Amino acid sequence: MTFLSRAGTALVAVLTAAACAVSAPGAARDTGGAGGPAAAGPPALTGHRPCPGQPDLTCADLTVPLDRSGAVPGTLTLRTALYGPADAPRGTLLFLTGGPGQPGVPFVERIRSRLPKALAAYRLVMIDQRGTGGTAVDCPALQKEVGSSDTVAPSPGAVTACADVLGPRRGLYTTADTVADLEDLRRALGVPSWTLDGVSYGTFTAGQYALTHPRRVRRLVLDSVVPLDGAGVLYEASFARSGEVLRTACREQRCGFDPAADLAKVVRRDGNGVGVFNLLVLASIIDPKLNDPRFGILSALHASARGDRARLDGLVAGFAESSGEPPEEFSSGLHAATLCADSRWPWGDSSAPAEGREQALRRALARIRPADVWPFQRDTAAAQGIPRTCLPWPSTRPNRPAPGHTLTMPVLLLAGDRDLSTPLDWARAVAAANPTAELTIVPGSGHSTQSRGDGAGAAEAFLLR
Template sequence: MRTTSSRGAVALLLAAAGAAAIGSAPAAAAEDRGGARIALRRCAPRDGSDRTRCGTVAVPLDRSGAVPGAVRLRVRVVPSRTRRASGTVIALAGGPGQAATPLAPAMAEILGAVARSRRVVTFDQRGTGRSGRLACAALDRARTNRAITAAVGDCARRIGPRRVAYTSSASVDDIEAVRAALGVERVALYAVSYGTKVAVSYAARYPHRVSRLVLDSVVPPEGSDPFMRSTIVSMRRVLRAICKGGACRFTRDPAADLHAVGRRLARGPIRGVRYDGRGRGRRVSVTQARLFSLLLAGDFDPLTRAALPAALSAAARGDAAPLARLVGQPSGEAGLDDRHDSHALFIATTCEDGGVPWPTGTPVEQRPGAFARELAAVPAAELAPFGHATLRALGIDYCRTWPESPIEQPPVAPLPDVPALLLAGEEDVRTPREDAAALAARLPRATLVTVPHTGHSVLGAETGRCAGRALRRFFGGGRVRDCRSGGRRLLDVVRPLPSRFGALRPASGTPGRAGRTVTAVAATFGAIASDLMSEIYARLLAGDFGVLSGEPVRSGGLRGGSVELNGKGFVLRRYSAVPGVTISGTIRVDLDRGALRVGGRSAARGTLRFGPRAVTGRLGGRAVRIPVGALGSATLSSAVAAPAIPAPSALAAAARERARALAPDGAPTLPAASFPGLPTAPEPAAVDR
């Protein structure tokens, strides 16, 4: 039961082989030997830059005939760039519940060279997008476990007998209908997350129709373990992967920190405060369930992954502020797009497919007791550092009010003997490498590639070229190698800030409280840079592109106050990153002019003035001089230029396409090569240990 985010680059899917070209005429048609036919016309007739073609394929709602009706599957085709396509790619979306056609051009860009000579075909899974999207308003509004449980039962009643038609098995036969309507003998499948389950099931049912499989972020064909044991086991490995190469010298073992925090949370919540962009504090309660959700959100959000080791290390040593800030921030994981995707379809498919935490066929009224027994039977060691109560709090039994329906049986072994490339993000806990390795061992001709520095949806998220190179070699018949290196990390691991003013070492040449205050000021400027960069990146990931046109960017401080970056400069209002030290004032964008007031109960108070080469002033009556470089000025100034720093083209392409799909008519979309890669904040001040 993995979800795939619909924001930006993290929810993308597809692959290629075997078909005829799509012509450049306004309409084109394909026909197979059985007479099935699809007419393809321009998706956007008034947009000359949109080369994609759209059409529909009508399929039975229920192929058993028990429930009458039909579904018109929306199909979108991205033509190859060559005169004649050498193959066809069918892309399968994640979710379940994500509509694929809005992302078709971004999918083609993610495939890169593979898509240049092959046409890329997507279609909205039945119940999503323009393929008869299912909608249940109460489910869309539900935010608590209790509300979700009630909404699930209500949604089932509203859908009625049709709910049996929205299984993965039905989607498998829909792929076959689309293939036949396109008039191609064989296709390659490229799928991400939940789509990999459908792809493997299709290849098992129609092996003679599949030339190749590319499975990105693997969900087992039987579906995910409802108790998420492979996810929990992988968390320790992923934290160590984030810290490899000496990236986390502040801790001996981030996995041990996770366990220490988990044990602490078993006794009760950790409480802290998160400050927003206007300096307003909001109390945050960190529980085991919220920590679990944070680790899961990191699959999609490199900001969260970069900050996790330091936050866990601080919490394990008694400083709750960094972890409370992470838990309290808006999630980096996007939900479904309400215009195209479907929460109702997610529930219908998940509950009908049988991925539930009780035995198949359990009556509705017996499910609470059955769930309790099944959960109690899971050894505590398999859930550590979380407990049985955490899984109950996560609401993994949300299908308990869904009426009993026929349950799809998983594909039987042996699985199809077709070439298969499996891609796993080294830092993905949602669909961990362990699940991909288990499936690779069952496929006769499988190659598993693990990509470093990458979370969920490998081809859409990798910062290097390893996965893309593996994809090209796989289609070209060359030898595919695992990734020993996968480019540099998009965001360097965040280093912890001092938790006590008294632990700071005085700056060289300035003893006592004044020297410690200088050290605190330097650490604070590193935090300001990191905070602003994180806010810019988070806004872009959320589809808010106003930052690219100069809208102000605001961030709260770790310990209080706020900072704003606008067209004139940096405005600090009692910004605090080190306990007992606040900074207020304004600095010009070019950093050559500005005045700051240093205050707080621990600081040597005074005023600092910026000059071209140094910051000078008096703290606690003592004259101080701080070289601009010591304040991380290069990092700070880079906050202004960050939107011009290109990130992986796949990220930018997906963000542009999502923006185009969601933006109102006439609204600007993300320009090319403007997704930011974030610079690294300077090393925080030295701390006496």
């Protein structure tokens, strides 16, 4: 559920096996483990300065309590970036990136290039959310094994080592904690209300903020939508949509075979469902029409189904390689801490004991109809990275749900019809449950339609309405 994901590094890895922006160091600090002082007084932005390499941007720091209950001492200093005048005619636009695990400030230039008309009328604000950028949660083993992937399964040892690194801070990286940080940011900016635009996991953060503080939100853009009550951790909707995405690409390319049937044959023969699913999810970000000849995913599937496995096996291996980015660029530790605390699990919430989780997961799998995940198998749902990360994650404080249930402000939902990371069914469900929401489906687009597809125009029209 990343915003820009690890597509660039994956491309290099795939081409090798089968033949993003960088944060400024030292931009923020985490005193949570050192018993630093709690944030005192009203929220404020301090240390205003030109952003490194971007003199027309202002960087500043927001200091927030690590633990608002006071049980764990310390503060976090979160880097922010501001572009445009404080008295912009349309007010302030807060743009939230995804993951969870991505910082925000490194992507200011990308957003400026994609939303120029809107940003002539808004002041843009972006923030490195807690646990990202300069306060990145650093779990070396987990970072090495999975990088920024949702679907690659880590080893239990890497997961528990990460939880041990965090210790008593483990439950302090929930979306509710980030929502409280964002409200501090709004107060520090001195704006009575603002507009939010979130991508991928950023849609969940933006939605939770809007449910918690509805009078503070003028408009809301949710691009590549995560359900407001949490993501479907077993990815059934994505598995089911894979066949349609493959067949649509085949019709467009006149491939002359059924790639969904080929996929079904391959994963049942080879037991490589997680690897193939990871390949398709990343392809839906970097090559949503599946027509890049350097990958040749459709032909690789067809060849494998006929017995020539080499090309597909190379693609699967290449896309499964960790992208190698440091935690400051994407924190796999923050990703684990937030997803495990936020999500709805077959075993309950994150406070449930580890004993019995596997059995609860197996019972949930047995309730899935095979037709609902075809061309994949039910076991793939349990073997992919999200449940495999959170099965061994120790019991911890769960995310506090937002008090509201329905969005009350004007909402634009953007969804790529080829997106397998946040599938179209998720956006449709949010649209059906929220009368003020309008859904725009972006044909031919995958994940993050404002950044990579044709969703930016629809977003600007909505923001300037």
